[in-house]
Amino acid sequence: MTKPIVVHQLTKRFGDFEAVTDVSFTAPEGAITALLGPSGSGKSTVLRMIAGLEVPTSGHVWMGEEELTVKSVQERQVGFVFQHYALFRHMTVANNVAFGLSVRKVDRAAQRRRVDELLELVQLAPFRNRYPDQLSGGQRQRVALARALAPQPQVLLLDEPFGALDARVRQDLRRWLDELHRELGVTSLLVTHDQEEALELANKVVVMHEGKIEQVGTPSEIYDEPATAFVAGFVGSANVLHGNVVDGHVHLDSIRVPGADHLPEGAAASAYVRPHDVRIAEPGGPPNGSVSATVERISRLGWVARLSLRLADGNVLVAHVPQEELNGASEGDRVSIDLRNPKAFHRDGVEEPARTA
Amino acid sequence: MSAVAKPGGRADLQRRRIVRALLVSVVVAYVTVLLLIPLGGIVWTALKPGWSVVGQTFVAADVRHAFLLTGVITLITLVVTTAFGVTVAWVLVRQRFRGRGLLNAIVDLPFALSPVTVGIAAVLLFGRGGWFAPWFDARGISIIYALPSMLLVTIFISIPFVIREVQPVLVEVGTEEEDAARTLGASVLQSFRRVTLPNIRWGLFYGVALSAARAIGEIGAVLIVSGAIQGKTETATLYIFRAVEERQTASGYLAALVLALVSIALLIGIETAKHRIERMKSA
Numbered sequence: 001m002t003k004p005i006v007v008h009q010l011t012k013r014f015g016d017f018e019a020v021t022d023v024s025f026t027a028p029e030g031a032i033t034a035l036l037g038p039s040g041s042g043k044s045t046v047l048r049m050i051a052g053l054e055v056p057t058s059g060h061v062w063m064g065e066e067e068l069t070v071k072s073v074q075e076r077q078v079g080f081v082f083q084h085y086a087l088f089r090h091m092t093v094a095n096n097v098a099f100g101l102s103v104r105k106v107d108r109a110a111q112r113r114r115v116d117e118l119l120e121l122v123q124l125a126p127f128r129n130r131y132p133d134q135l136s137g138g139q140r141q142r143v144a145l146a147r148a149l150a151p152q153p154q155v156l157l158l159d160e161p162f163g164a165l166d167a168r169v170r171q172d173l174r175r176w177l178d179e180l181h182r183e184l185g186v187t188s189l190l191v192t193h194d195q196e197e198a199l200e201l202a203n204k205v206v207v208m209h210e211g212k213i214e215q216v217g218t219p220s221e222i223y224d225e226p227a228t229a230f231v232a233g234f235v236g237s238a239n240v241l242h243g244n245v246v247d248g249h250v251h252l253d254s255i256r257v258p259g260a261d262h263l264p265e266g267a268a269a270s271a272y273v274r275p276h277d278v279r280i281a282e283p284g285g286p287p288n289g290s291v292s293a294t295v296e297r298i299s300r301l302g303w304v305a306r307l308s309l310r311l312a313d314g315n316v317l318v319a320h321v322p323q324e325e326l327n328g329a330s331e332g333d334r335v336s337i338d339l340r341n342p343k344a345f346h347r348d349g350v351e352e353p354a355r356t357a
Numbered sequence: 358m359s360a361v362a363k364p365g366g367r368a369d370l371q372r373r374r375i376v377r378a379l380l381v382s383v384v385v386a387y388v389t390v391l392l393l394i395p396l397g398g399i400v401w402t403a404l405k406p407g408w409s410v411v412g413q414t415f416v417a418a419d420v421r422h423a424f425l426l427t428g429v430i431t432l433i434t435l436v437v438t439t440a441f442g443v444t445v446a447w448v449l450v451r452q453r454f455r456g457r458g459l460l461n462a463i464v465d466l467p468f469a470l471s472p473v474t475v476g477i478a479a480v481l482l483f484g485r486g487g488w489f490a491p492w493f494d495a496r497g498i499s500i501i502y503a504l505p506s507m508l509l510v511t512i513f514i515s516i517p518f519v520i521r522e523v524q525p526v527l528v529e530v531g532t533e534e535e536d537a538a539r540t541l542g543a544s545v546l547q548s549f550r551r552v553t554l555p556n557i558r559w560g561l562f563y564g565v566a567l568s569a570a571r572a573i574g575e576i577g578a579v580l581i582v583s584g585a586i587q588g589k590t591e592t593a594t595l596y597i598f599r600a601v602e603e604r605q606t607a608s609g610y611l612a613a614l615v616l617a618l619v620s621i622a623l624l625i626g627i628e629t630a631k632h633r634i635e636r637m638k639s640a
Contacts, residue, residue, distance in 0.1 A: 100541035
């Protein structure tokens with residue numbers, strides 16, 4: 001009963017501002033697809049166009065074989081979960097959940113059965129006669145989810161569903177949503193700015209930036225093989241080293257980072273290295289092109305230690321190293337480090353993501 | 358400023374007490390002079406000749422007709438301003454179109470215009486030799502010196518209240534609930550009736566109560582368009598006007614007292630509504 005969503009060349013302009021530019025992707029049947037990007041990247045606008053809450057300037061949306069773009073909002077049969085819950089404040093929990101059934105004139109007994117079933121599913125059966133303002137944020141969002149699922153939508157659209165919740169509740173609800181999805185198997189599209197959320201929940205991730213798609217892939221493809229500098233900087237944390245391409249390496253004053261074979265000689269380039277890809281070389285080990293650095297600070301965060309390493313040219317790298325791989329390094333020591341899996345990208349015209357580890 | 362009182366010091370505290378006492382007495386004096394004395398005066402004058410006046414006044418055919426007419430005009434005005442006001446407020450808040458700013462400004466026009474001007478304008482359009490007069494005359498419909506013109510001016514004057522009270526509430530409740538209703542399969546009408554209307558009901562009630570107070574109390578415009586024909590186009594306020602002119606002071610004041618009581622009832626309703634709106638906003 002669930003269907004894939006196909007988005008084809010979707011563009012949305014608000015006056016002179018182009019919020020979404022030529023976006024195409026497929027959200028596979030029964031999976032969770034995440035639309036990941038910073039705020040203002042156009043991801044929510046894409047979701048709202050799929051729901052019919054915004055009219056695209058051009059482009060098409062299909063749900064399975066049927067084209068949605070020609071249909072009105074209420075004909076689309078999509079379940080939509082809003083960031084701020086959007087519960088009907090003057091209705092009880094039960095009436096909120098029943099709303100989608102009662103506007104479709106489902107008979108009362110069937111409505112009641114479905115509401116009971118859903119409140120059971122979201123574990124809110126004892127709260128059926130409460131009003132939204134008598135519930136916590138997490139409970140409200142569960143009501144919103146039950147309400148969206150009540151008319152048995154073919155797809156579920158979630159717009160930053162955990163965005164308004166505090167960290168702890170967000171964790172719990174994320175896990176809970178994952179289980180719920182395994183049980184229901186409804187095609188879901190999740191809009192989020194939280195890369196951890198996207199990587200944990202989604203089978204497929206669409207990274208958006210300034211209204212355009214940067215990369216589409218599985219969570220591990222997005223994380224391990226970022227296609228653009230933006231993705232490398234936005235998804236997960238990374239050390240960024242600016243230099244120039246010499247002989248397939250990004251050259252800085254004190255180091256050369258490999259992995260720039262695809263870039264032209266002399267080009268301005270940035271190398272991205274994840275904190276857990278910075279390793280302390282064993283003392284006395286073979287000097288396999290490793291770099292020397294000074295340990296400025298070590299913070300121990302349980303099993304992993306976070307190190308600030310200063311290179312000879314003044315650049316500071318952040319490293320996440322398992323405790324047992326510190327090889328006895330302590331603050332003030334000079335150590336040799338290895339940079340693994342560096343990714344090099346052209347620097348001209350690329351906006352620097354402001355985030356490092 | 359030589360003797361600087363330390364904030365929170367004894368002198369400062371005392372000075373604040375004196376200022377507060379002064380302010381309170383100003384308010385009390387204001388309420389007494391402008392509200393309690395006139396109201397007391399009305400009650401006293403109305404009931405001075407004895408309770409028999411009450412019976413005489415409200416048995417009189419012209420008085421009953423005047424109140425009935427005010428009732429009818431108010432009722433129709435409320436129906437029209439509610440329907441029209443909610444629609445205009447919704448359009449102004451939810452739709453973006455060319456000329457929206459202009460329309461928004463025009464809404465306040467009845468507040469700015471003197472009711473007498475409104476009455477004159479109606480006479481100009483519908484009175485003898487008026488622009489639309491030939492068309493209505495040909496069909497035997499009288500507008501001026503009859504109920505239609507009285508309704509027209511009263512509605513015109515009362516229209517901004519519902520719009521102005523509903524607008525901010527609509528902004529406050531936002532569009533998310535309406536969006537949610539539509540994704541759940543509700544038509545625009547269903548979403549309006551089941552989601553928007555319950556959310557704006559106290560704002561609407563507030564606007565309607567203000568409209569009612571305005572419609573009941575209207576005299577200037579109605580005086581000009583109605584001709585104030587006794588037993589025909591004479592409203593309660595016009596009756597009071599005539600009663601006082603004809604030195605039937607007690608009856609006039611009695612009628613005024615009834616209108617004042619209605620206003621107080623409306624005021625209580627208005628305060629309740631305001632309270633509910635505040636509660637809704639803080640929820």
